[in-house]
Amino acid sequence: MKLPLPTRDLHRDLKEFDIWITPSLGEKPETERAELLKALASTLYLVTGKSDNNVKCQFPLFLRDVAQWETLPVVTSQKNKTVIKKRSLPRTIKSDDFMNLISSIDNTPEKIRLLEQ
Secondary structure, three states: OOOOOOOOOHHHHHHHHHHHOHHHHHHOOHHHHHHHHHHHHHHHHHHHOOOHHHHHHHHHHHHHHOOOOOEEEEEEEEOOEEEEEEEEOOOOOOHHHHHHHHHHOOOHHHHHHHHHO
């Protein structure tokens, strides 16, 4: 039995993404946000045929060479306040660590910058 090919509608797809994913990232606790982002990363690996190990090694090179990043934000706690600091790009970045970083950042412009990459 052949299934019909779905019709692509970018506006509809983005609207569906906005309805299902965006509220989940903003309204759920940090641990649930991190798990959702990890699941999205796993889906991306499945769709693209890449592996976590492949991305772990190539992503820092992409950030340095293509995106022109020299630092990566790090979330630390000082005197019961969350502080975002910068550190030089590491040689490898695990997707779980990157997704945990994104879920722990409350600074919206910085979160957007990380998610775009």
